[in-house]
Amino acid sequence: MTPSARTQAAIDLVAALFRSDAPPADQMMADWFRTRRFVGSKDRRAIAELVYAVLRHRSGLAWRLLELGVEENPRTLILAALVLIEGRRAEKVSERFDGSPYGATRLRNTEENLVAALVQAGWPPFDGPPAVRIGLPEWLVDAMPQGMEERAIRALSLEEAPVDLRVNTLKTDRAGVIAALAAEGIEAVPTMLSPVGLRLPERKPLSGTKAFRDGLFEVQDEGSQLAALLVDARPGQKLIDFCAGAGGKSLALAAAMQNKGRIMALDISEGRLDRAADRLRRAGAHIVQRKTLTSQRDPWVKRHKASWDRVLVDAPCTGTGTFRRNPDRKWKLKPEEVGELQALQKDILDSAARLVAPGGRLVYVTCSVLPAEDEDVVEPFLAEHGDFEAVPIADLWPELIGGAAPEGTGRPFLRLDPLAAGTDGFFVAVMQKRR
Secondary structure, eight states: OOHHHHHHHHHHHHHHHHHHTTOOHHHHHHHHHHHHHTTTTHHHHHHHHHHHHHHHHHHHHHHHHHHOOOOOOOOHHHHHIIIIISSSOHHHHHHHHHOOOOSSSOOOOHHHHHHHHHHOOSSSSSTTTHHHHTTHHHHHHHSOOOOHHHHHHHHHHOOOOOOEEEOOOOTTOOHHHHHHHTTTOOOOOOOOTTEEEEEEEOOOOOOOHHHHHHTTEEEHHHHHHHHHHHOOOOTTTTEEEOOOSSSHHHHHHOOOHTSSSSSEEEEOOOOHHHHHHHHHHHHHHHEEEEEEEESTHHHHHHEEEETTEEEEEEEOOOOOGTTOOTTTTTHHHOOHHHHHHHHHHHHHHHHGGEEEEEEEEEEEEEOOOOOOGGGHHHHHHHHHHHTTEEOOOHHHHHHHHHHHTTOOOOOOOOSHHHHSSOOOOOOEEEEEEEE
C-alpha cells in the first residue's frame, strides 16, 4: 500500500469505529484486514498505530483542533495525529494526501493552513482541562478513585499496553518458553511481579509460532495472571470459574492445580465457552468442564451450594482498567452503565457465594478501577454476609506470588494500575467463608 492509501484506510476505520453500533476496535480491524489479504504486515502495523493514536488521544487532538476553530471528524483527527503524535512535517503530511487511487484526497487550502498551525501547536496538551490532559470523558474523570494521581490515570488512558504471556506450567517453564520463542526470533523477558509471566520488549505476532501452537503459553496481562494466582488454587481442589468467558483464568487455575482436581467454567454465553474449547485443548487442561447457565440465578447453583473450595467471580465490568488495550471503549461507555453493572455485580457475587464450602474462598475480580464496581460492591457484601471475612492480600502475596505485595495493598483488597504495577487496572478481593 502507498502511504496515502494507508492514511485513507485509517480515516475509514476511524469513521467506522465512531458509529454507535461499532464492534470493539480490535475486532473491527481484524475483520477489516481479514477481508483485505493484500495488506502486508507493515501496512497493517502502520494503519493500526495511526487508528489507535486517534482513539487514545481523541480528547487532546479535538482540543487542539477546537483551539484552531476546526471541528473534529475522522479526517481532521488523522491530520492532527500525523502532526502532533507522529511528528510529521507539513510536506510529509501533504505526501499522505496525494489524491492517488485508493489514497486520501489532496489537502484543501484550509487543511494546509490547519497543518501549518498544528506544526506550531504544543503536544501533549498539558494546558488543557483535566479531561483533555488525561484523555477521558469528563464524567469518567470524576468517577476515578479519590487520590489516584493524574499521571496514573494518564498511564491507564493514554499509554500502549505491552504484550504479556503466561507460561503454561503444565508443559514447560519460563526458560522453556524463552528458548522456544528465541528460536523463532522473538525476545521475551520475565515479568516483574508474576512468577509465571513473560513480557515482549517488542510487539510481535504470536499465533503462528510453534510455541503457541504447542500450547506453551497464553497471551494474558500480568495483572490477570496475579488475580488468578491469588485464588490460591491447589491440586485436588474443586473450583468454580463463575464468569469464565473464553477461559483465560480457567487455564491459569488448571495449571496452578497441576491438572489435578476439578474446575467448572460457567458462563451465560455458550459462544464464549465454545471459544474456550480450543484453548483448553491446546494447553492440555483436561480438568476443566464447561457449562452454560441461564443466568446468575440458574438452578444449577442452588443444587451445588456449599461444596466448592474456591469460587472465582471475574465479574462483567466497564473495563476501565483495560483502556490501554481498548481505547475506543472509553468513548462508548455511558455513565448509566456503571450503575447497571454494579447491580449485576452485586447479584452475581451474592449468587456465587452460595457455592462456597465452609472454609473455602470467594475471590471477586474486575478489570475496572472504578470504586463503584470494586469496594462499593465488596464492602456491602461483607456487611450483609457475616459468614465471610476479607483475607488481606498482603498476607497472601508472599506465599502465592513471592516478595512483598505492591503498594496499595494496605487495605484488605488489591488495586493494580499501569503506573504502580505495570499491569492493566485490576481489583481483587479475597474472602473466606467461616467454618
